[in-house]
Amino acid sequence: MKLQIENISKSYRGKDALKNFHVELSEGVHALLGPNGAGKSTLMRIVAGILRPSTGRVLVDGEDIAAMGERYRDILGYLPQSFGIYKRFTAERFLMYIAALKGLDKSSAEKKVSEMLQLVNLNDVRHVKVSKFSGGMKQRLGIAQALLNDPKILIVDEPTAGLDPKERIRFRNLLSDFSTNRIVLLSTHIISDVEFVAQDVLIIKNGQLVNRNTPEGFLRQIERKVWSLTCTERQVSTIQQQFQVGSVTRTRDGVSLRIVSDQQPSPNAETVAPTLEDLYLYYFGEEVTSDEATVTNVV
Numbered sequence: 001m002k003l004q005i006e007n008i009s010k011s012y013r014g015k016d017a018l019k020n021f022h023v024e025l026s027e028g029v030h031a032l033l034g035p036n037g038a039g040k041s042t043l044m045r046i047v048a049g050i051l052r053p054s055t056g057r058v059l060v061d062g063e064d065i066a067a068m069g070e071r072y073r074d075i076l077g078y079l080p081q082s083f084g085i086y087k088r089f090t091a092e093r094f095l096m097y098i099a100a101l102k103g104l105d106k107s108s109a110e111k112k113v114s115e116m117l118q119l120v121n122l123n124d125v126r127h128v129k130v131s132k133f134s135g136g137m138k139q140r141l142g143i144a145q146a147l148l149n150d151p152k153i154l155i156v157d158e159p160t161a162g163l164d165p166k167e168r169i170r171f172r173n174l175l176s177d178f179s180t181n182r183i184v185l186l187s188t189h190i191i192s193d194v195e196f197v198a199q200d201v202l203i204i205k206n207g208q209l210v211n212r213n214t215p216e217g218f219l220r221q222i223e224r225k226v227w228s229l230t231c232t233e234r235q236v237s238t239i240q241q242q243f244q245v246g247s248v249t250r251t252r253d254g255v256s257l258r259i260v261s262d263q264q265p266s267p268n269a270e271t272v273a274p275t276l277e278d279l280y281l282y283y284f285g286e287e288v289t290s291d292e293a294t295v296t297n298v299v
């Protein structure tokens with residue numbers, strides 16, 4: 001199966017949210033990585049067929065999704081970023097309702113709903129009202145509804161937001177298992193999601209696809225661009241103004257900085273093995289706020 005996103009542009013009141021986004025996806029997990037406002041949700045909504053692009057089109061095996069209608073919805077699973085659920089429904093009733101909307105008959109819906117409740121670990125609370133659910137539980141219910149029709153194309157917009165670390169691992173494994181013979185498009189700004197599940201990473205910035213590679217390929221691209229430098233407390237802010245500084249670790253010997261830079265930031269700086277966190281800093285450094293940069297004190 002092939003999903004072609006062909007020269008998609010979208011503008012809202014004259015402001016471009018997507019500019020000529022063009023990519024072809026085959027089976028596997030594709031991660032769309034970018035900061036807030038980069039255009040991820042806009043792209044996901046267009047690919048899910050609920051938002052019309054200003055220009056461009058989306059094709060499945062050569063056929064325009066706009067012309068496929070119901071046939072596209074039959075093979076699509078979509079978990080939007082903000083996911084409205086009927087809070088007065090129980091988990092089971094909610095899934096039965098969605099199954100009916102997706103056209104499953106009653107007996108296959110019952111079977112599928114039970115299977116999904118097990119899969120996302122909500123079986124014990126299937127009769128509990130959704131209004132009593134935590135954020136993570138609601139998210140898992142969202143994932144269950146997206147998988148109900150066994151979709152060939154799964155679009156998940158920031159699915160791990162609100163999940164605790166254990167749930168996040170569980171969800172990643174679920175996506176990995178699910179992606180065999182299917183196309184999964186996952187938007188995220190959580191690097192570890194990308195590291196563990198994606199075979200293909202699409203970097204989106206200001207509505208444009210700026211780079212695409214495998215996680216390993218990206219790591220090779222930033223080899224010898226990640227440095228470790230120990231400095232004094234007084235030097236920290238000057239270095240931060242000059243370079244993209246990731247983690248700041250305070251030890252008894254001074255302050256250890258992790259720096260992403262094309263050039264050696266100082267003769268004392270040594271190269272270290274890159275991670276995808278460094279890649280994010282490399283592409284989006286100026287947009288990482290100090291809250292997001294890691295600061296560790298080990299004194």
Ligand SMILES: Nc1ncnc2c1ncn2[C@@H]1O[C@H](COP(=O)(O)OP(=O)(O)OP(=O)(O)O)[C@@H](O)[C@H]1O
Binds near residue numbers: 016017034040081
């Ligand atoms: N309905 C809308 N009306 C006007 N502008 C919009 C609308 N939806 C999105 N935008 C703008 O389009 C741009 C891309 O937004 P989008 O939500 O697609 O980004 P994102 O990468 O998903 O970010 P986030 O992770 O914060 O959701 C932003 O500048 C946003 O303000």
